[in-house]
Amino acid sequence: MAKPYATEMSKLAETFTWAATVDITPLRQAVRTAGLSPLLAIGSGGSLTSAHALAGLHQHFTGRIATVATPLEAASELIETNVTMWLLSAGGGNVDILRAANALVAREPRQVAVLCGREDSALADFCRVHPFVDLLLYKLPAGKDGFLATNSLFGFTALLARAYAVEFDEESDWILAVKTLEELLSNDSEQISVWERLTTPLWSRPTTLVLYGPSTRFGAIDLESKFTEAALGNLQLADYRNFAHGRHHWLAKRGAESAVLAFVADEDRSLADRTLRLIPPEIPLARLEIPGSKPGVALAALVAALKITGWAGTARGIDPGRPGVPEFGRKLYKLPLPRSKRIVEVDGLSERDSAAIARKTGASPKRLAALGELDRWRVALNVFHKRLLDASFAGVVLDYDGTIVDARHRFLLAREDMLGQLKKIVDSGAWLAIATGRGASVRRDLRAGLPEAMWARVLVGYYNGAEIATLDDDGAPDGTEGTSEALRPLASALRAQPELARAAVQTDRRFQITLEAKRAMQENRLWDLSHQVLLTAGYRDAVITRSSHSIDIVAPGVSKLNVLKKIRECTGSAPILAIGDRGRWPGNDYELLCETFALSVDEISVDPETCWNLAPPGQRGVAATLDYLAKLQGSGGTLKFMRGAFK
Incomplete structure (x- = not known):
């Protein structure tokens, strides 16, 4: 019941x-x-x-x-x-x-x-x-x-x-x-009592026209929904100006069976006054003053709609909370929607391959086939697949935020299943490396999740590759305050930009300046402001990139590629697998994911030869990373993808 x-x-x-x-x-x-x-x-x-x-x-x-x-x-x-x-x-x-x-x-x-x-x-x-x-x-x-x-x-x-x-x-x-x-x-709300008294004459007429302004629209919409769903009566909606464009004619022909309910807020009072004065006097009219300013007006209009529903129900002998549901209505409710169109498989492309091509090109395989472009992308994907499956990796380099941990929860430890995959890499005899824009917090979190015996086999590239050390190195990253000589004038110029000072938190490190928005703002705005400072001040050698949560400006020579170079000092020319989430320029994984063996778990470059996102449809971020790593298996001190991976 x-x-x-x-x-x-x-x-x-x-x-x-x-x-x-x-x-x-x-x-x-x-x-x-x-x-x-x-x-x-x-x-x-x-x-x-x-x-x-x-x-x-x-x-x-x-x-x-x-x-x-x-x-x-x-x-x-x-x-x-x-x-x-x-x-x-x-x-x-x-x-x-x-x-x-x-x-x-x-x-x-x-x-x-x-x-x-x-x-x-x-x-x-x-x-x-x-x-x-x-x-x-x-x-x-x-x-x-x-x-x-x-x-x-x-x-x-x-x-x-x-x-x-x-x-x-x-x-x-x-x-x-x-x-x-x-x-x-x-x-004991006096306002509610006034509303109830004003609306009582409306229920003698079967049809109610509801007039509203922009901020009270939600109350009108809900009133129409409830009147219809509970069968309380006919309800028509119009804002004050749309009412003037023909909808008023209903009152000319059916005024004897109609009444008018008007929501009036401060912002539309003048327009409401002029409109309501023109309503024929024989038509019942309830004018409800909705107090407050946005967003209070919207919520007050909803309260009015909920109250009016109850009053109308009482007047018409219907309890809106239990009007009775017919058997055909129960059957209608349970009807399923038509099945959504999945990514269309074209000429034998698997669902995963179809998703990979759609991500890379921004077009569906079906559309590419119609343009005569599908074969070129299918060949590129197959070549990339074969390259991955044939390689034996001496190490894996992973971005951290958005790849190992969810960027929304980036100061929590990595998930247990992720830590299990990282341990598998080290246990295989391959090198594990982390390339991150962060500093000591990553060292702390990785140490908390990985056994101490593994720390010497884990490389960490702090501050986008500015400092590289094994996880067991207590002296890295350098915690010295202030920026290097190369970045010091730029740090001052950024702090002097008025809008940046108001909108962003600036953190100056030795080889990296990080800008994080204090509040919601257009994604490009922070980028444009910081880039403008660089160009105006003439610092053309500094590199500016985006991560999942910040703008990073690094000194010349700083790059996540430095992490790859460090691993290769230990492994020689053996393939290294790179995984990150920001492979599209100006993402901070762009250079890293330009490598020959590079997978993205989110954004990708347009290069057909590398930086593909091969995650299952509907997955990205940490879930995609886990999917990739789960397909790796140890083989003689290296890692290989399992046969049939990504199919």
Whole structure:
């Protein structure tokens, strides 16, 4: 039996208190990543309103285009991989959201994020198999929703509003929103009483036209959803100006059976005043003043929609929380989406090979075949495969952040299964080397995960190859403060750039300057600012690269290739395998992955001869590294890929 709607509504205040106090560190991190790209928000049912709220918040705070899709739309349409994609689902178990998740992960966009209320859901389990997904689990205190989404919708929207406001330096707006919402959700709220009195005359008419402005749109959208799903009455939506473009004609022909509900916020009060004065006086009109400023207005409009749903239900003899579900409705709910189109196999290409070619070229194999280009890329891939399988590697050089550890959790120890693979390399008699932009923190973490007996066989190239030492060397890296003579004037010039000083944390080391954004900002902005300083100051010999989390500027002669040179001093001309995640220029693995035997676990160069990403479809980062390393086996003091690897 579904919950009575009144029971669910009684928990809204508790839900808001939870949303305003729960730890949102992972959500803020995901929002920060999302802020670098346009966004597609995906949801169904009540979560579709949350998706609209997410899209609106994203566009408001980042200035980037955001749009909304249902799971069917998201799974069916081709969408560029540079768009960040978020799925919202309270329960994480419906067939639509699961199929959409499967389709989106297979496309490998820059970010897939999932906001879900159940840790033990099928959706959460699917995301764990694809760890590059930002899985954001927030268990709501009110428990599972009834027939209509109420607390999950309100809770998720409040979480998102808080995360965007705090992450984009508008926390003062969130503090105002908390004050507004606490007043609305109190048991003796005068504003709620006024809203109820004003809307009572509307329920004598079967059709309600809802007028709204930009910041109250989410409340109108949710009202339409709830009125339709609970069969409370006919509802039509229009913003104040779109109402003027023909939609007003409904009142001319069917005014006797219609009423008007208007959401009015401060930002659209003048337009609302002029519009509502023109509504014929015989038509019932409820004007609801929505207090606060963004994002408080959006949340207040949602509260209004939730309250109005209950009042309309009482007036029309329907409990919106348990309106009754017909048998055909249960069957409809369980119908699966059409199967998403997987990467099309062309002329016998395996799914893995098809994914590798699509990543390398930015086009599907089917499209390449139509252009007459597929054979050239298939040959290049086969040559690369054969080269890898024929080689016996005397050592393996790996990037650290984004390759050995997830860049989102880069200050945690490597996973046990990853440590097991690193130990396997050393046990085989081959050399293990780490080429990283970091310093002593990597030495500490590797020592914590690898037996001391192995340390002398592990090389570490600190600060992008500026210093190279075995893991047992207590004197490396050099902890001396300040930069080398070559970088000192540049460090001062960077610190003198006003926007960089405000937006980034600058860390000066002997042979490397690192810039990390303090807050969400356009990815290219930090790069452009630092590059402009280099060019203006005339430091053309310094090298500037990007990692997964920072901009690194290194002195002339500093390169991850120095790590390869050091290994070759011990191994001679034997092949060395290089693995990293930033193989596309100006990534900090670009030079490393230009080597003959180079695999990427994420971004790749356009070179057909090397730097391929051969990971299974829908995997990248640490999962891809594990896939590669698991296919290596020891052979007479070297490592070889198993026969049939990557097929």
